[in-house]
Amino acid sequence: MIFSHxxxxxxxxxxxxxxxxxxxxxxxxxxxxxxxxWQTYGIHVPGEPNTKVDFTYPVDxxxxxxxxxxxxxxxxxxPTSIWFHPVISWLIEIMPNTIPANWRYYFISIVSAPFAxxxxxxxxxxVLEVNISxxxxxxxxxxxxxLNMAVGNAESLSLLFNALIILSVLEHYPISVSxxxxxxxxxxxxxxxxxxxxxxxYGIYDLIGKEYKxxxxxxxxxxxxxxxxxxxxxxxxxxxxQTGAYWQAREVATIPLYAGILTLIYRxxxxxxxxxxxxxxxxxxxxxxxxxxxxxxxxxxxRNEKHRLAIISGLIMLLLIxxxxxxxxxIFVYAMTLPSHLLIGWVVLQLGFQSLLKQSSFSxxxxxxxxxxxxxxxxxxxxxxxxxxxxxxxxxxx
Amino acid sequence: MNEKQSxxxxxxxxxxxxxxxxxxxxxxxxxxxxxxxxxxxxxxxxLVLPLVLIFMFLYRGKIxxxxxxxxxxxxxxxxxxxxxxxxxxxxxxxxGVVGCIRQFITQLSEIKLQSKNWINYLEKAIxxxxxxxxxxxxxLIIGFGVSIRMLYEQRTITTxxxxxxxxxxxxxxxxx
Numbered sequence: 123m124i125f126s127h128x129x130x131x132x133x134x135x136x137x138x139x140x141x142x143x144x145x146x147x148x149x150x151x152x153x154x155x156x157x158x159x160w161q162t163y164g165i166h167v168p169g170e171p172n173t174k175v176d177f178t179y180p181v182d183x184x185x186x187x188x189x190x191x192x193x194x195x196x197x198x199x200x201p202t203s204i205w206f207h208p209v210i211s212w213l214i215e216i217m218p219n220t221i222p223a224n225w226r227y228y229f230i231s232i233v234s235a236p237f238a239x240x241x242x243x244x245x246x247x248x249v250l251e252v253n254i255s256x257x258x259x260x261x262x263x264x265x266x267x268x269l270n271m272a273v274g275n276a277e278s279l280s281l282l283f284n285a286l287i288i289l290s291v292l293e294h295y296p297i298s299v300s301x302x303x304x305x306x307x308x309x310x311x312x313x314x315x316x317x318x319x320x321x322x323x324y325g326i327y328d329l330i331g332k333e334y335k336x337x338x339x340x341x342x343x344x345x346x347x348x349x350x351x352x353x354x355x356x357x358x359x360x361x362x363x364q365t366g367a368y369w370q371a372r373e374v375a376t377i378p379l380y381a382g383i384l385t386l387i388y389r390x391x392x393x394x395x396x397x398x399x400x401x402x403x404x405x406x407x408x409x410x411x412x413x414x415x416x417x418x419x420x421x422x423x424x425r426n427e428k429h430r431l432a433i434i435s436g437l438i439m440l441l442l443i444x445x446x447x448x449x450x451x452x453i454f455v456y457a458m459t460l461p462s463h464l465l466i467g468w469v470v471l472q473l474g475f476q477s478l479l480k481q482s483s484f485s486x487x488x489x490x491x492x493x494x495x496x497x498x499x500x501x502x503x504x505x506x507x508x509x510x511x512x513x514x515x516x517x518x519x520x
Numbered sequence: 521m522n523e524k525q526s527x528x529x530x531x532x533x534x535x536x537x538x539x540x541x542x543x544x545x546x547x548x549x550x551x552x553x554x555x556x557x558x559x560x561x562x563x564x565x566x567l568v569l570p571l572v573l574i575f576m577f578l579y580r581g582k583i584x585x586x587x588x589x590x591x592x593x594x595x596x597x598x599x600x601x602x603x604x605x606x607x608x609x610x611x612x613x614x615x616g617v618v619g620c621i622r623q624f625i626t627q628l629s630e631i632k633l634q635s636k637n638w639i640n641y642l643e644k645a646i647x648x649x650x651x652x653x654x655x656x657x658x659x660l661i662i663g664f665g666v667s668i669r670m671l672y673e674q675r676t677i678t679t680x681x682x683x684x685x686x687x688x689x690x691x692x693x694x695x696x
Contacts, residue, residue, distance in 0.1 A: 387663040391671055413660065416653045430649045438656065 137243065140256040145236040147260055152177045152232075152272040156511065163515045169202060175515045178228040178274040181452070182206075186276060187223045190214035196361040201371035204358050209310045210276050227274045234278035235271040241285035242461045246468060248292045249429040250422070258468045265467035266411050266506035267458040273514075276311055277458050283307035285461040287317045287343055288432075291324045297339050304346035309354065313459040314347050315443065319435035320462075327428040372447075385448040400516060403509060408450030411457045412437045414502065415466050421495055422469045433462040454509070470499050545665070593620040 131139065157177040167173045167184040179187055185202050189211040195203040210230060217226040239259055246254050262268045271278050283306050290300035307314035325340030358368040390405035415437050424430050440460065444453055457463045474496020477489035597616035 384663050384667060387660070388667040388670065391664060391667040395671060409660065413657070416656060420649065420653060427647070427649065431652075434649055434652055438652070441656070 137256045140259040141236045141239050144260045148272040160515045165515045178224040180514050183274045186210045198367040198370040204371050231275045231278050234282050238282040242464045245461050246465045254468050258472050261471050264503040267455045269510045270455045280311040280313045280459040300343050301346040304343040305350045308347045308350045316439045319439040320432035323432040323435050405450050408453035412441050418466050470495050
């Protein structure tokens with residue numbers, strides 16, 4: 123009965139249906155699976171021994187909530203406050219106080235997820251030579267770090283605005299709107315910096331192709347991100363009454379800041395030798411996720427090579443920032459703020475399944491590669507799901 | 521329609537990945553078994569060895585055509601010497617050896633003409649994105665090789681200060 127009704131649904135609505143179904147699935151997983159598991163750990167949130175970990179505010183989320191509740195504590199001596207950019211705290215603040223702050227934070231995350239999925243899907247439609255079936259949207263949960271969308275997080279909103287930045291360039295949005303996306307993105311999280319490299323690639327291609335207006339658009343967004351970031355840094359310094367307070371706070375979490383190009387790799391080798399499972403997994407995921415994406419992106423059929431180069435450049439930015447700060451923390455979930463990370467996952471899964479079911483139009487050699495990539499990807503994804511479920515409350519990747 | 525076949529990229533990345541793995545392995549092994557050499561010698565040696573292997577792989581078609589048959593060469597020289605009067609035997613021996621060396625060098629010089637297979641591989645696989653991904657992969661793999669060697673040389677593992685080992689500890693340390 124239900125299936126016969128579903129068959130009558132026009133194909134244009136399937137995208138919305140699958141996105142809503144994915145959001146519902148994320149909500150159910152958060153409440154019915156992750157929350158009970160994490161409560162059994164009985165672990166407190168960072169810095170507050172009396173506040174137990176909850177699926178609405180895992181990892182460092184509690185500090186966005188505290189910034190909204192108590193306001194910023196403007197001092198380099200309180201880095202757990204000034205580390206965090208303001209948009210999410212502002213959003214929590216403007217929502218009704220009758221709702222607990224952690225649920226307001228979770229609401230922002232879970233509402234951001236479907237919009238992020240929609241715009242990343244649209245990005246995929248713009249750049250791919252193949253059409254991604256909306257049926258594959260729920261597989262976003264399997265993509266490494268994708269399960270993060272099921273809990274309170276700042277990455278979903280960051281992903282949404284990063285996707286909008288790229289779409290501004292691809293779909294030629296008005297420059298003022300594009301600039302606004304850039305400004306909001308950097309005020310959500312510094313992860314908007316990853317977008318600078320793809321913007322540079324598109325800008326250069328547009329310059330060569332004499333599409334000056336679009337090149338200008340890329341430049342304006344990039345400048346918007348950098349100038350807003352600079353203004354925020356100055357504002358934090360001004361409010362803290364100390365020049366360099368923003369960077370001083372960040373230095374605390376960096377291990378150590380700008381220690382040398384090989385420091386991050388050396389620390390990983392050292393961690394393996396020491397045998398600390400949590401540390402090994404943190405470093406392994408920090409290296410493997412961008413590296414696997416870099417390899418898999420070579421398998422993805424794009425309409426134009428500039429899209430492949432733009433994605434590669436974004437992943438390089440992710441790696442470069444990790445290397446510059448010698449910091450592997452949270453790369454596992456930060457990768458999810460790159461729209462390309464999700465896109466690669468969808469393509470690999472779809473092409474792999476098509477090749478497996480002999481529905482692809484590619485050569486035999488490509489089919490073999492797609493099936494191999496699918497096998498490896500699924501195995502890694504399952505590992506990452508387990509890593510997320512177990513590692514989040516234990517702080518393995520933070 | 522993008523003319524680039526995605527599967528072509530895989531040829532490039534696979535070949536370069538194997539190369540960088542060999543470089544990293546050589547770096548570790550040479551560092552492990554010859555720890556008294558200077559770093560420069562170790563790094564150059566560990567780069568040269570894989571390059572020789574890669575060269576042999578790329579030109580394998582031509583290398584297979586080289587016929588190294590010392591017995592035949594000696595037989596030919598001996599025959600030419602025995603047929604020559606005693607007074608000219610040294611001269612004949614010299615000519616024989618030079619002839620064999622020249623033949624061998626001629627065969628080697630022909631190697632510079634790459635096999636068609638390799639040209640095809642180059643055309644297909646070497647593209648900007650492959651080069652970039654390869655450079656990153658090579659950097660990471662060599663970085664791991666060098667780091668492992670550095671760890672061996674130090675012989676001891678210094679633990680990181682506990683407060684810096686994770687954000688969780690930093691938060692607990694700093695948060696109000």
